[in-house]
Amino acid sequence: MTKDAGMTGIAKVREALQRGDSLTHKDALQRFGLWSLAVSIHSLKQQGMPIHSRLIFVRTSTGDKARVALYSLDPEASHPDEVRDA
Numbered sequence: 001m002t003k004d005a006g007m008t009g010i011a012k013v014r015e016a017l018q019r020g021d022s023l024t025h026k027d028a029l030q031r032f033g034l035w036s037l038a039v040s041i042h043s044l045k046q047q048g049m050p051i052h053s054r055l056i057f058v059r060t061s062t063g064d065k066a067r068v069a070l071y072s073l074d075p076e077a078s079h080p081d082e083v084r085d086a
Contacts, residue, residue, distance in 0.1 A: 009034040010043050017044075017051065022072035022079050024058070041071050049073075057083040 007015070012032045016023060028037035045051055052075040057065045059081065070079050
């Protein structure tokens with residue numbers, strides 16, 4: 001059993017953000033099996049966690065650009081999938 005096997009989705013998101021990670025919906029789905037990152041983010045904000053969100057562009061599997069939310073505790077956070085020439 002892995003360390004976070006018994007953790008809730010909200011706890012996994014909290015831990016990742018506290019480590020300094022920035023998260024998109026795709027990250028939450030791939031890393032935690034979490035389908036609704038926005039629900040976890042909302043809950044953590046209600047608990048007083050100072051989460052910043054901003055819209056970034058990423059490439060889709062077809063090469064198009066899509067705008068997605070990026071969540072982090074750092075307002076200047078970036079993401080490896082971010083496309084800056086939008």
